[in-house]
Amino acid sequence: MRYSGFKVIKEALTGHKGWTPAWRDPAPQAHYDIIIIGGGGHGLATAYYLAKEYKQKRIAVLEKGWIGGGNVGRNTTIIRSNYLLDGNEPFYEFSLKLWEGLEQDFNYNAMVSQRGILNLIHTDAQRDAFIRRGNAMILNGADAELLSTEQIKARYPFLNTEDARFPIKGGLAQHRGGTVRHDAVAWGYARGADSHGVDIIQNCEVTGFRIENGKCLGVETSKGFIGAGKVGCAVAGSSSRLMARADMRLPMESHVLQAFVSEGLKPVLPGVITFGAGHFYCSQSDKGGLVFGGDLDGYNSYAQRGNLPVVEDVCEGGMAIFPSFGRARLLRMWGGIMDMSMDGSPIIDRTHIDGLYFNGGWCYGGFKATPASGFCFAHLLATDAPHPTATAYRFDRFEKGLMIDEKGMGNQPNLH
């Protein structure tokens, strides 16, 4: 079914009887050409592009719970491509371009809103680093603008520039960055994949891989064995747990990242803003909630919840730049589990097991990567070669010393 304004009006006038399920609820078949494990944003996007762009058939997405229930449904919805390093920037720019055409592509309004993202600068060294980054963005074909404090103040008049412990000395803006309605991304990809014949199988937990003679033949699931020509894993947050079933140890740790939303407020924040001297970033949703976040809790965790010190740390950052937010109320806090990789960058690669492919290690940047991650993983699964924008995301980069370390924090995941 194609969604349109006309369809909405027609249904409104005829009692909404014509809407059908957004995706089917099929029973699993005995064998698929390609199985994607993980019905989150990346897994669903992978299935969608496999079917639509790479014309693959007989694809299934296996989700242990309900689709969209993982990090795609619990993030701060930011999209951007303001990366520094050559291994990253082309990929994230590819992703941003996919975002820009996504809604028309999959016929679902995910409310892609390019309201801009602004990173505040507080020191001269930070300015040098941001200029280098902004230049790298432009040299890679992305957009970037260096803003003066006055320009920022004009856009955010209530920003604390008078009594700031760390004065604001400008900012790096990417006007094409912004936010997206996160749940709609999962649903849009699911609906799009389903319409191209992908089987989305919910409540189907993968409990093991059937590997014989170095080849993956399929997966054991809570609904029985399902055979597959190729298996792609995209289970952010649970990557180590899943891949341990194929006897793999991954270069990552699982960490909890909290996110926060305030009660609904009339519009105050035009775009996404990131504090450069504390842990705080914030945007405002279409419903009016201030959506904000900060640093990891910092310890390995699979519990989808955090603790008070980080809540306080984030709110301190918020009050440091927006002292008027003190009277807004925090409505809800939640935690997501991040695959924090050893250099802060992801992996999209084949494994040493024939037919088993991996996508993970997105740290806390997975949401913005969703379209390109899906596209590139689909490319890899379909062609057995990396997509040109994702050639650096290899497993062996650590052994070879080819890390993609944006923050320069080294092999300690919680510092990225």
Added chain:
Amino acid sequence: MIIDHPLLGPRDSSEFTYMGDAKLIDRPDPDADTAARDFYEYGYLRDNPAGWHDELWFHEAGDRSWLVVTRNTLTHEISKVQLARDVARNRGRSK
């Protein structure tokens, strides 16, 4: 969270800095033939278990002890806290 420091008793976890898996104590032999591979695995690969995890915490705002904390990553329950130095000695580290 609260970490029951073996010398100082229960302390709030915000006094500590976290590093990661206590296997970081087991620094490989740099002279072994397999040193390159060993250091790669030591430096980059993690068990990352969902469950009990021995991990290193540094009492940065306290007595500057490194501790090995046995904590469940699913529930955050802590079952054991040891001085990392004792653990290191028990695992055969010396000079």
Added chain:
Amino acid sequence: MTQVNRIGRAQVDFTKTLKFSFDGKSYTGHPGDTLASALLANGVRLMGRSFKYHRPRGPLSAGSEEPNALVELRGGARQEPNTRATTVELFDGLLAKSQNRLGSLKFDLLSINDRFSNFLTAGFYYKTFMWPAAFWEKLYEPIIRNAAGLGSLSLQDDPDVYDKGFLHCDLLIIGAGPAGLSAALTAGRAGADVILADEDFRMGGRLNSETFAIGDASGADWATATVAELASLPNVRLMPRTTVIGAFDHGIYGAVERVSDHMHTPDAGKPRQVLWRIYTKHTVLAAGAIERPIAFENNDRPGIMLASALRTYANRFAVAADRRVAIFTNNDDGHRTASDLHARGVKVVAVVDTRTEAPRSMDYEVLQGQVVDTKGRLGLTFAEVKLADGSMRTLDCGALGLSGGWNPNVHLTCHQRGRPTWNADLAAFVPGDDLPPGMVVAGAAQGDLSTADALAGGAKAARAALGLKGRMPALPEAEDAPVNITPFWYVKGCSRAWLDQQNDVTVKDVKLSHQEGFRSVEHLKRYTTLGMATDQGKTSNMGGLAIMAELAGKAIPEVGTTIFRPPYTPTAIGVLAGRHRGQEFHPKRLTPSHKWAEEQGAVFVEVGNWLRAQWFPKPGETHWRESVDREVLATRKSVGVCDVTTLGKVDVQGTDAAAFLNKIYCNGFAKLAVSKTRYGLMLREDGIAMDDGTAARLAEDHFVVTTTTANALPVYRHMEFVRQCLCPDMDVQLISTTEAWAQYAVAGPNSRKLLEKIVDQDISNDAFPFMACANITICGGLRARLFRISFSGELAYEIAVPTAYGDALMRKIMEVGAEFDVTPYGTEALGVMRIEKGHAAGNELNGTTTAQNLGMGRMISSLKDCIGKTLSQREGLNADGDLRQVGIRPVDPNDPVPAGAHLMNADGPIDAAHDQGYATSACYSPNLGHAIAIGFLKNGSDRMGERMRLVSPLTKVQVDVEITSAHFIDPEGERLRA
């Protein structure tokens, strides 16, 4: 207007009258009122508008679960959006405005949305607004955004102060209703350290809203007496107006005490609110239960509220929501409301009971049937009832109480991912087995809904938590009615029947959600926004779940449970930040010469938490460059002094000290002679450069290590890791002495002459050559340390004294240096001189560069192991064409060479594929008379003299540059050794 709806007496102080205003109109109320009770007393039912359809809204509840009666409280910078009128304690001069309206509350122009409700169903926005593509952001979204949101922020800085505090106890009791009070009494009398917290300003919970007795007293009086006894116990801390917002790990609870919210403005010196972190061994959760409504057509009009709320308004506040009231119930509790209201002289038009076996009453009519529709544009006027026999009745009433059963308040049991379980007898979720460790649930929160059960449950919970032995003390007699409920969630066939009154989620939306396949509770909530409102669905989730279960042909628990996340109620961001805002956001670290520098008029800069003098402007200097150029030239010409106290310092002692340094530095230290200093480069274990600094050997077993300012903490942590975890048997001790020693760089050709005036020992070039170090005395006996090291490239020293003497030493240096025209210089001049000298600093040691990149690859000793050595040998870190540190100078000396710009070949395209490197640090060199930079260039060491382009498209700069050595000044190092 008079308080037309006051009925009799209650827990409101009628001896005092408070004035307040709502939407510009003045009213009166009394101490003990909430804003909602006072407005209802004045005959005001309409208090707000709903989120989407802008339907008129009055209070649904009398507590913090309120979804509807949200107002903007106070004005000016203290304006608080989305404040629940049902919890606002009335004070004199209170000012409130309705919100989320266009025009007046009565004539909200956006109520036109209601006419189009058929188009604005669940998820409609996902299906449209996509064409043309650009219109979403330019047209549709701005309209939606402006219509959305509830209240508004003033956008003025919050003028109030917030505090934080820590509390410890044996037993935290959350909720001061019958169960909580009983638990507190039990634990308090047993001598335990008890904290009793309740969100209400009056403790007692439901006892304040009920008429039944406990023992000989009324419930409310028993509560008052019990609170008085608890107040007399030194081991019990009573915390009214305190909401426990979250249950965190290891028995840590967050609680917000509203210290001043019941006042016009906080008293001088008092915070508005306090965030308490409560550390407790055990917790009794006695948070009560929340009544739930029933869904039927147009069940959202002002005047329609929870039956228990009607009872609270009558019994506690002496307010009738209206003089003519009807009740719609599926359980016995609805009848309790009817009889209480009747007893207060309110006309109970009828009790409509869905059950076939409804209790009869002499006082009011009981109708077996269902309320199927209502009327009344801005408030209820009529309720249409369909009787069991199919006939219709119209009830003339201004208030309708809904009693759909009670939901135990399981909120905090879910904060550590606990899942409630289904109790069919109550038709409700009760706390599951997976409670936060240390928590026991008692009373209505556990599903024990009678007062007697609550008293017993509270006492038992406290005894269990504290391990109290012996016979259970006798409890007073109390109401012990059974729960008689026949689940009834919604009237069949209804469509515009509200579940979530704030977000405008109706039964129709749940049906559509089911139809479109959004059937799990998580999908239902996200697709329809059910339960995503400011009440977290406390009154709405169950209804939606039950209807979805029916549509899906499943049992309710199969559809899913609704779990809750912190905070329990929305919490001011200000209180979570506390005092950490403005200048107090982070602590300030000041160097010992800070006051002196202030006296000199220094401009300061933030370096981490430190404040450092950036430059020292002299009279007449109008641009920072004038000052910095002067400082640089004066230092290189004669002598300058700079406070370098912020550099990290680590004292390393022990017989294995040298072996230890050999381990942490990539270059060798074992053979460093006593009284000598050596530059050291530290690698991370991954082989990347971590930090650099010097290590001075003051004795065979004693070194002083310096680190960069930024890395002082991580380097010390790393050194302790190596010491304790990798080399536990080394005889070596570390201590950070960063703050123990004040340290000054004295640099320039006259630095020795200057220091000779204060140092007691011989520091001639022979006695104290380049890289020498020593414990010395100055000024006739004051202990100090002297290092002949140079960051500037000049003949230079760093001199350290105990911190307490730092200020005095700086003044002394200035005094004795006057004859050499000694010039204090700041971090800018320091930076210029180190760039002129090609020394790497933070911009170069950026966590991705190797020793090779920095031109120090040969420093990695082949003779020994060190941290990072093995992994530094990986092929990717040693590839041909690697980056090398170089100098960059403009071909045209008038051109800038900006840091952050990228290097491109002299010819060819300018894009990422042709990127050759980048400039890391740049400055104007007053010695060379043009700008210079250092940076990293592919194959840089082989490209000296090459012409390139330095491009910064971001700042629209492109200049022709020449690659040079990074050592712009004195490349042979003659000045150092002079």
